[in-house]
Amino acid sequence: MFFFYIADQGYQGKNEYWVEYLKNMPELEINTHGVQNQSHDRRVAPKEANVSVKSGAFFSTMLVIVSVFIALGLAEAALFLKNSSMRNYDIEMWRYSKELKKESENPMLGHEHIPLKEAILQSIKIRINSHGLRGDEIKPKQEGIKRILFLGSSITLGWGVAEEETLTERLVDMFDAEGKPTEVLNAGVGNYNSVRYVEQFLTRLTHLEPNVIVVQYFVNDAESIEFSRGNWFLRNSQFGVTLWTAWNQLFRSKGQEALLKHYNLTYAPNTRGFQDMFSALKRLAGYAKDKKISIVFVMTPDFHNFKDYPFDSIHHSMAEISRDLGFVYVDLLPTFLHRDAKKLWSTPGDPHPNSFGHELMANTLYPFLGNPDLYIN
Numbered sequence: 001m002f003f004f005y006i007a008d009q010g011y012q013g014k015n016e017y018w019v020e021y022l023k024n025m026p027e028l029e030i031n032t033h034g035v036q037n038q039s040h041d042r043r044v045a046p047k048e049a050n051v052s053v054k055s056g057a058f059f060s061t062m063l064v065i066v067s068v069f070i071a072l073g074l075a076e077a078a079l080f081l082k083n084s085s086m087r088n089y090d091i092e093m094w095r096y097s098k099e100l101k102k103e104s105e106n107p108m109l110g111h112e113h114i115p116l117k118e119a120i121l122q123s124i125k126i127r128i129n130s131h132g133l134r135g136d137e138i139k140p141k142q143e144g145i146k147r148i149l150f151l152g153s154s155i156t157l158g159w160g161v162a163e164e165e166t167l168t169e170r171l172v173d174m175f176d177a178e179g180k181p182t183e184v185l186n187a188g189v190g191n192y193n194s195v196r197y198v199e200q201f202l203t204r205l206t207h208l209e210p211n212v213i214v215v216q217y218f219v220n221d222a223e224s225i226e227f228s229r230g231n232w233f234l235r236n237s238q239f240g241v242t243l244w245t246a247w248n249q250l251f252r253s254k255g256q257e258a259l260l261k262h263y264n265l266t267y268a269p270n271t272r273g274f275q276d277m278f279s280a281l282k283r284l285a286g287y288a289k290d291k292k293i294s295i296v297f298v299m300t301p302d303f304h305n306f307k308d309y310p311f312d313s314i315h316h317s318m319a320e321i322s323r324d325l326g327f328v329y330v331d332l333l334p335t336f337l338h339r340d341a342k343k344l345w346s347t348p349g350d351p352h353p354n355s356f357g358h359e360l361m362a363n364t365l366y367p368f369l370g371n372p373d374l375y376i377n
Helices: 002-085 089-100 167-177 194-208 232-236 238-251 256-266 272-291 312-324 355-369
Strands: 101-103 111-113 118-121 124-127 146-151 182-186 212-218 294-300 328-331 345-347 350-353
Touching: 089 101, 089 118, 146 167, 146 194, 167 182, 167 355, 194 212, 194 272, 212 272, 212 355, 272 294, 272 312, 294 312, 294 355, 312 328, 328 355, 350 355
Parallel strands: 146 182, 146 212, 212 294, 294 328
Antiparallel strands: 101 111, 118 124, 345 350
8 A cells, every 4th residue: 555655646746747847838838939939020020010111101102192183183173163164265275175176187287176066165156067167067069159268277266256256157147238148168277377277178178169268377377386195184184284384374485575586486488387388378379270269368467466566577478478379468457456455355365356356357358258350260
């Protein structure tokens, strides 16, 4: 029994030892595990810190991007509401390009009207017919009815003027009033120069067979125009257009002196713009001579200042070119001279002639266009 007691005590002692050992084992395992984790932590911590920094930078970048888009969206919405009156010239011209124009397959034209489209611009409806001209559809040419075709840019189009009050429609009414039914077609396209509207006629409109072509030439029609699609932001954002306009107003030269200097350079005989303008008008003169079409060249002044008009020299140059090419020359400057230019603007800040300006132009031109000697074909 004693033996068993001792043995049992011994076993118990061993058991207590193993119990104590086993009690310590988890602690050792925990400690060991902790050491391993600490060692692992010391190895991984820089990577985890790296990931943490990268995650923070990513979320910060995303926050900035989202904030920028929200700010742009708010700015776009604010400008949309502000310009809902349709009185902002730059935005309305941008909308005109966006809603009524498309890129032309002819690189010399750059852009052209979208047939059978219409839009409300500056609170005025502009309708484009199937030929790309403003106004009603054109009927087949009828015997005994004369046809006059106007070429030009935004003034000819009648920017800011109701269709029935434009120069071309007023002339129709004047012919009708005298019992001389005459078609007067409006091929004006905003941002066209002489090269473009001559190309437009020779490649798009000869089938209209006009008896008379009126070239409504504006003082900037000798400028070279490079076609540009712009960027997505400018093509699709009023805010982008506003920023671009502000940038140009801030950093580009402005005022009458700057404009005079610009035009003096434009009309230097050795400049590309001047030479291209002369070549285009010469092409038109050649075609008209072959087809027995009379051309009336209407010199249209700049509408900024009629009290002390600064561009007389341009009018003199174009009168000489016009007569050399065999055109009938009409200068509209005397019609407007000494008037208050701003009272003739379509809207404040937009120096396109208003309805009254178009009335004055029609009154000046009618005696020339009513001359039966013009109609030689």
